[in-house]
Amino acid sequence: MNATLGLGTYRVRSISEAAKAAVASGADWIDTAPNYHHGQAERQLKPVLDAYPLVPVSTKVGFFTPDQARKALAEGVLTKEEAEAGHCLNPRAVTWQAQQSLAALGRAPAITFVHNPERQLHSRRDLEVRLYEAFVALEKCVDRGLTRGYGVATWNALHENFISVDRIAHIAKQAGRGTSHLTAIQLPLSIVHIRPLVDAGQGYGFLTTAQSMDIDIFASAPLHGGDLLQMIPESVAEEVAPGASPLRVALGFVASTEGVKRLLLSASSAAHWADAAKAVEEPLSDKHMKEIASAFAP
Structure with missing residues (x-):
């Protein structure tokens, strides 16, 4: 089964408009974070989430905007050093951010991702x-109803073998005293970050491990910030997959990889969503x- 498309809100111009266009075009997930759009992303999403109560949303804990850091410092959640760092995952901060997100979103997120836990380590x-x-x-x-599950959103911890999916799952079971609410891992996957996709196609690697453990993989930056559409000429797309566009090659390769559950796409308009949906429909x-693997894998 092909991976589905969800909205990633990091790069979109207008979050509320992008979310409306995404949901109307069939997006089955919205992903955000407290620090996106200068700290306003979650609040800007609330009216859309209210209008579409069945569309799941995920958010994150870890990064703070300066205003959020000052508030957390004043409330005794962060030390001065933690506030100045702009990123903190101590239990007080995690719980406080989960409370803030629940209030801003108007509902408990389906997943709260631990955002770049490898930062400054x-x-x-x-x-x-x-x-x-x-x-x-x-x-x-989860027990308090602040979130329904959790995961890890990492930029390089898995790509650089700093930790494994097995260890993440093991740590979650320790934290949950034998069971856990760990449900997903989010990381960049694209033709630029292609090695895990190629490995999965050969039946091994951390995508295969995650799938065997029922951990969903969310592929962030599948177009590498849009750069891939300039990096793949029409002639190259035609050569590796006759009849395919660069968008079909870029998104289709990720979406067709076994073990990838969802692509988080920062598309801002209905037209962009229609093009993306067509690119991954089969x-x-x-x-x-x-x-494609032969042409782009190092």
Whole structure:
């Protein structure tokens, strides 16, 4: 089954308009974070979420805007050093951000992602301790109705083998005392970040591991910030997958990879969504997948 399309709100111009266009065009998820759009993303989404109560939303804990950091500092949630860093995953901060997100969104998110837990860390042990403490806090948040589940949104921890899916799942089970509400991992996957996709096509790697553990993979930046559409000429797209456009090659390759559940696309208009939906409506053939992997994998 092909991966579905969800809205990623990091790069869109107008969050409310992009969310309306995405949902109207069939997007089955909205992903955001407290620090997006100068700290206003969650509040801007609330009217859309109110109008579409069945569309799930995910948010994150970790990053703060300066205004949010000052508020958290004044309330005793952050120390001065933590506030100045702009990123914190201590249990107080995790719980506080989950409370703030519930109020801003108007509902409990389906997933609260631990946002870039590898930030400012150089030790695997430190990363594991940080994840454990955040997961314990999020398990309590689930019990309190502040979120329905949690996950990890990482830019490079998995790509650089700083931690494995197995270890993330193990830490979550420790935090949940044998069970956990860990449901998803979000990370950049595209023809630029192609190696995990190629590995999955051969039946191994962390995407395959996640799938075997029923952990959903959310592919962020599948167009690499839009740059891929300039990086793949029409002639190259035609050569590796006859009849396909650069958009079909770029999105279709990620969407057709076994183990990828959802692509988070920062598309701002209904026209962009229509083009993206057409690009992923059918899985690419095995032959085309191999040709694309051969052309773009290092």
